Amino acid sequence: MKNFRRLIAVLIAAAFTPLTVLAQGAATVTGRVTNAQGQPEAAVLVRIESLNVGAATGADGNYRLAIPADRIRAGQSVAITASRQGLGNISRQLTLSPGANLTQNFTMSTSVIQLEELVVTGVAAPTSRARIPFEVATVSAEDIVVPSTSAAGAIQGKVAGARVVSGGGQPGSSPSILLRGPTSINASGRTQDPLYIVDGVILGEGNGLGDIDPQDIESIEVVKGAAAASLYGSRAAAGVIQVRTRRGRNLSGERTRYTTRLEAGQSDIEHYVEVAQHHPWRMNAAKTRFVRADGSEYDWSTRTTQALAGSSPYTTFQVNPWPGTNYNQLERFFNPGDYRQGYVGVEGASGRTNFFASVTSLDNSGVVVGHDGYKRNSFRLNLDHGIGDKLQVSASGNYIRSNQDVINDGGAGSPFYNLTFITPNIDLAQRDSLGELVVTGDPQSATEYANPLYEIENRETTDTNNRFLSSLQLVYAPVNGVSLDGQISYDRTDFNRQDLYPYGYRTKTPSATLNRGYLQRFNSITDALNGSATSTFDKTFGDLQARTQFRYSYEEQNYEDFDAEGAAFAAEGVETLEATTQNKFVDSQRTSARSEGFFNQTNLSFRDRYILDGLVRRDGSSLFGADQRWQTYYRLSGAWRVAEEPWFNMAAVSDLKLHASLGTAGNRPAFSAQYQTNRLDRGTVTPDIQGNPDLKPERVTEREFGINLGLLDRFNFTANYANSTAEDQLLLVPLPSVAGYTARWTNAGTLQSNTIELSLDATLMQRENFGWSARVNWDRTRQEISELDVPCYSWGNPNYQNVENVFFNCEGVELGTFFGRKWAESCDDLPAAQQSQCSSFDVNDDGYLVYVGEGGSSTAGAGPDGVLGNADDKWGTRGTGTLFNYNWGIPFSAIGTDPFSGALTNYFALGSAQPDYNFSVSNTVNWGGLSLYGLLDASMGFEVYNQTRQWAMFRNRSGENDQFGKSVEEMKPVGYYSLLYNAATVNSEFVEDASFVKLREVALRYSFGADRLRALRMGGFNRLTLGVIGRNLKTWTDYQGYDPEVGVAGSTGGSAVISRFDAFGYPNFRTVSLSVELGF
Secondary structure (H helix, E strand, O other): OHHHHHHHHHHHHHHOOOOOOOOOOOEEEEEEEEOOOOOEOOOOEEEEHHHOEEEEOOOOOEEEEEEOHHHOOOOEEEEEEEEEOOOEEEEEEEEEOOOOEEEOOEEOOOOOOOOOOEEOOOOOOOEEHHHOOOOOEEEEHHHOOOOOOOOHHHHOOOOOOEEEEOOOOOOOOOOEEEEOOOOOOOOOOOOOOOEEEEOOEEOOOOOOOOOOOHHHEEEEEEEOOHHHHHHHHHHOOOOEEEEEEOOOOOOOOOEEEEEEEEEEEEEEOOOOOOEOOEEOEOEOOOOOOEEOOOOOEEOOOOOOOOOEOOOOOOOOOOOEEOOOOOOOHHHHHEOOEEEEEEEEEEEEEEOOEEEEEEEEEEEEOOOEOOOOOEEEEEEEEEEEEEEOOOEEEEEEEEEEEEEEEOOOOOOOOOHHHHHHHOOOOOOOOOEOOOOOEOOOOOOOOOOOOOOHHHHHHHOEEEEEEEEEEEEEEEEEEEEOOEEEEEEEEEEEEEEEEEEEEOOOOOOOOOOOOOOOOEEEEEEEEEEEEEEEEEEEEEEEEOOEEEEEEEEEEEEEEEEEEEEEEEEEEOOOOOOOHHHEEEEEEEEEEEEEEEEEEEEEEEEEEEOOOEEEEEEEEEEEEOOOOOOOOEEEEEEEEEEEEHHHOOOOOOOOEEEEEEEEEEEEEEEOOOOOOOOOEEEEEOOEEEEEEEOOOOOOOEEEEEEEEEEEEEEOOOEEEEEEEEEEEEEOOEEEEEOOHHHOOOEEEEEOEEEEEEEEEEEEEEEEEEEOOEEEEEEEEEEEEEEEEEEEOOOOEEEOOOOOOOOOOOEEEOOOOOOOEEEEEOEOOOHHHOOHHHHHHHHHEEEOOOOOEEEOOOOOOOOOOOOOOOOOOOOOOOOOOEOOHHHOOOEEOOOOEOOEEOOOOOOEEOEEEEEEOOOOEEEEEEEEEEEOOEEEEEEEEEEEOOEEEEHHHHHHHHOOOEHHHOOOOOOOOOOOOHHHHHHHHHHHOOEHHHEEEOOEEEEEEEEEEEEEOHHHHHHOOOOOOOEEEEEEEEEEEEEEEOOOOOOOOOOOOOOOOOOOOOOOEEOOOOOOOEEEEEEEEEEO
């Protein structure tokens, strides 16, 4: 707290710094605001933000600004902005002088193009987009036509270079965001997400945007890389996303505006995975009972050893029907769930005060029967107030409370895992005489595959979050051209989890841990306190405008948790920790990190055409090694506004800007990385991780080049190229046993990437009563590990069985590359000695090379007579001579040369989790009061490891196992699929192309204006909008899982964008709803 007291002292001293200046008279600015057809636009707010003056246009489009004398300095250059919701922002530069009477007119357009909107992220002060020398993307409130469930989802498909992946559909889960490319090879204990800021509140690590309501948002600014994010130092290598919420600034005069919005609908699964409806087991002639190998009959409910219908796995085909009533288990498990949102907002302006307040409610039940899903309520209050002419006070507060009914998803034992293996003849809804669901599930397994509905109905896992965000900012302008800014922000989350198995909980086999109940209570507190003191100086020297800024910042992040659990309640109905009698466990931890930063940023603009920006930042953090406590970051940027040159006379070009930027930023180590850690096992302490006092943050250097081109005031094209080098990678390096430790975190690698981003905004048509606008985004990222100072290694997620080693890291390999066994696909994959016998092999309809005998065909498995089950069948036979090890028609491993060692291997690169490219297309059509909006979002050329399908194949439950209805040429025996399952090891069959095009958002709305409402006797309202909304409506893909947007956040990859494997997770779903919005 010593450093924080220092910050408070700096703020107080800055606030009372005595500065004086002489002024010579007030100034006025007048003008008229019209649309593209020359008609006046009313209620447009015209504002000079830096001087805190503003006025609204009247019905005739005219406005008048009066600027007090004490705010004016001769030759002072200011930005004047005209804005109104639905028309966007236009900004112009004015040069003021005492007593001047100036005129500034504006022509507004409903175009989506906003070259002059103000940007605040990464710059010294609010700056128009046209004057920024690096790339900052903006998503405005007008772009959020379909409110997502969180602020994180609001940028999905709307920003080139930003990938947002909801790795699973569990209501309340937050998506992963990756800007451009990954910046960490090993993100254990950290994340690949960017730095998040909300109304100046720098969110604590681990506290994302998942519970920030998008209906409060005024704009989202996205800084995609280190070249622009250097301002934020060692936390910003992955970029920055800043959310700005409404504050009532777009209102003028004594005015208050109220908005009420209600939305209700349903969610369901768009695409189910294919599951087998037939089985391979021996049955009696009537197909009513199963038959053992000894010929005795039995019912499926009797656990026994099944006998295959054929003589071997290679002569048995899965075509037998299940006896009795059959059920669609997926449709019984997944159930359309309710989706509801409620919103009440009020914003107003009165004199020198403006405010915004809102209350929101979200109820998202999800798509699983008996599951309550996610509920969130929030309250927000933002307030700005001017005290006199020199002091501005801004305060923000946001309280959020959420409850999540959690379903255990991902990995073995979860309800989604069990669901995969339940056969269609089992009634999951069956209840016993006590009214309890039957827990058995699959009776042929002694311990696994319990009824998935039983756990959902009886296990209670509830997460409760209470979060509070607040900020206070004071801006003091003692004289023109000087401002002093002090800010304090706080982000706190209280998290509580209760996991309860009630007394009498049933399991397939007796469980001492669960049958008499189990209770876990986990509580944690995460808080982040941030403060800064900033001084900004503006000066004009003839044609040169100069702005320089100095800032000191302080950060404090604290975390503590307490975990207690126990099993076997002493009595039924007493479900407390005190009442547990077995397996009692208590654990707790506390961490604290402190950081300081100093920076200077200077921006020079000559004749408003040549722009130069430079920044140096010095960061110190307790997360760095003891001998590396301070690090330096920098940025140098420049822009040339070619279209502003006097000699540039291309009337069709409304804007042309070239810009380049070089900058550095960092990724901090995880809290424990620098420290020595030990393992405690039954009272014995064993050294584990060796400490490293020289541990540095990862350092990313990015070079960015871009062009902005505006044509005909209707089209805006943006192209950016960024190349980054992420050095000093934080890697866990194994140590020899003589060191006394197992490993040490070390700076030991480099990750390089380059990104191309293209974006086009267009007003395709604009008439008096009709408008059509569109946006197209395209991006591509290429990256690889260019240096790895540790032996090559495999990795995955240790929490998911058999995918712990699904990826492989080595020099020259792209991060997120799948490695494993590859099934042969051509004769080039044969051993060299057998490639001359290629005529004995054929490529089957799955694309695999299989042995078929000299001149044979993979479709001739039924033999010459074309009937399966006869002596002339090819299935079940083997090769002859040197090909004896090949089973007829069965895939086998490819053999090739290891690119790293040069030795023969069957271990290959199988695909990449990183896409070849991404694109999105949105269209908005307005016709009178009718509006239609749609967003297509696509990601092409990436793979997902589908473990859900692999394990289903093991139990003959995958749709491919089912051979019923196939021709004899297409049919394959159960042994074929058992071979592909390959004992759950990573192999090429389950590395699937997951390319997709998704209809992400659709909205059809009709708005009634004040005149229509008066005619309907609703004169108390000035607007009414009715709408139909769709989210994730349709996905076009060849991926065989529920949804191709799947992945796992956390662990080594640090992001669902990178760790693309499908392991029995809660699937994403679609939602269709009706909405009504009232304004008055």
